[in-house]
Amino acid sequence: MIPTTHEARIVRQFSHPVSLVYEAWTQPKHIEQWLRPAESIRLSVKEFNFREGGEYFFDYVWADGAKPVRGKFLRIVPEQSLIFSWVPQPPDPDAGAETMVSVFFRAEGEKRTEVEVLHTLFPNAPMCDCHNQGWSGALTLLSALLSKRQHINPINH
Amino acid sequence: MDEYESSALDDVFAALAHPTRRQMLVLLENQGSKVTDLAARFDCSLNVASKHIQSLERAGLVRRERHGRVHRLSLDPAPLADAAAFIERYRVRWERQLGRLGNYLDRLAKERKTPPVKNSRKTHHDPDHPRSPHRPAVFPSGVSRLRGLDPT
Numbered sequence: 001m002i003p004t005t006h007e008a009r010i011v012r013q014f015s016h017p018v019s020l021v022y023e024a025w026t027q028p029k030h031i032e033q034w035l036r037p038a039e040s041i042r043l044s045v046k047e048f049n050f051r052e053g054g055e056y057f058f059d060y061v062w063a064d065g066a067k068p069v070r071g072k073f074l075r076i077v078p079e080q081s082l083i084f085s086w087v088p089q090p091p092d093p094d095a096g097a098e099t100m101v102s103v104f105f106r107a108e109g110e111k112r113t114e115v116e117v118l119h120t121l122f123p124n125a126p127m128c129d130c131h132n133q134g135w136s137g138a139l140t141l142l143s144a145l146l147s148k149r150q151h152i153n154p155i156n157h
Numbered sequence: 158m159d160e161y162e163s164s165a166l167d168d169v170f171a172a173l174a175h176p177t178r179r180q181m182l183v184l185l186e187n188q189g190s191k192v193t194d195l196a197a198r199f200d201c202s203l204n205v206a207s208k209h210i211q212s213l214e215r216a217g218l219v220r221r222e223r224h225g226r227v228h229r230l231s232l233d234p235a236p237l238a239d240a241a242a243f244i245e246r247y248r249v250r251w252e253r254q255l256g257r258l259g260n261y262l263d264r265l266a267k268e269r270k271t272p273p274v275k276n277s278r279k280t281h282h283d284p285d286h287p288r289s290p291h292r293p294a295v296f297p298s299g300v301s302r303l304r305g306l307d308p309t
Contacts, residue, residue: 008248012255016262024262034261037253096167097243115255119247121170121240 007120014115018107021115022079025103026050036060052076056084067092071101079105086119097121166243169236172216177201178209182218182232189231192221 014021024030028045036043040063047057050073058069068089075083082103088094099121106114172178177199184190184198196206210230213219217236222229 008244008251010248010251010255012259014259014262016266020262020266021258024258024265030261030265034257035254036257037250094166094243098167098170099243099247115258117251117255119244119251121166121243 007118009119010117012115013108014113015111016113017111018079018105018113021113022105025082025105031058049073050076065091067094074100079107081105166239168216169218169240172212172218175209175212177206178213181209181213185219185230185232189229192228192230195230 024034028048031048032043032045035058042061044059045056046059047055049055052073052075055070055072060067060069069092070087070089071085073082073084075081082101084101086099086101088097088099099119102118102120104116104118106116108114173182180199181195184195192207192210193203195210196203199206210219210221214221218233220231220233222231
């Protein structure tokens, strides 16, 4: 079960135009409907300053309590890509982990869209271009150590 | 095997955030080292090197054995299992969320193909040029439409 990468990568196709898919990702009323792992988990978007550098606050309520998430929009390229930080807040046990979500939208003709989501872990470093090298280095190391660990303790799938 | 019990993912990533500490881990990856030998490989004071080593110990990535006055360091990649578990959790979460997105988009598209009565005024839409960049779409005011949602 131990992946050898530092990120979760999901690719999915939708039989809808990219404009609709992008809209669903960028408007709170839509996000509240689908950006939940299950119907029973509630989400209200408390803050949504949709511009590069703007912040959002997602108030998630799970069966076992609140697991809010805060983050910042780092890059917005309409109908192409969205990059935002994803920082779980207390009382979520994951609070403190700084992670980043990159979403890529690829129009496949008029009516189909491919969406790629990369959810990446990265260290607690201030986010600016000068640190990119820093944390990509950390991630390379993490990948190397994880694969080494897997080599030492083979995991049966 | 996993003596590391804390879920302090942030300590692990804070430790990995500094190039000197990453370099230390790389050096310890192949073989253990005395604190003084490791510190000597870096262009910084023993005091500063010690701070870096403490950060790695706090994250559980480095273990220290004391043999009298000699302190030996070794690498312990176990805390990275927490990072791996986090990644797996989010992979499953995104699978579900994107599944929900698919259903939601289907519903949204259907709703818009049969708009409510007050929005059913005919739009000035030329089906031969649905997306011509030279013919910016102009819609009657009050009619809420989105580009790319034309029922073609």
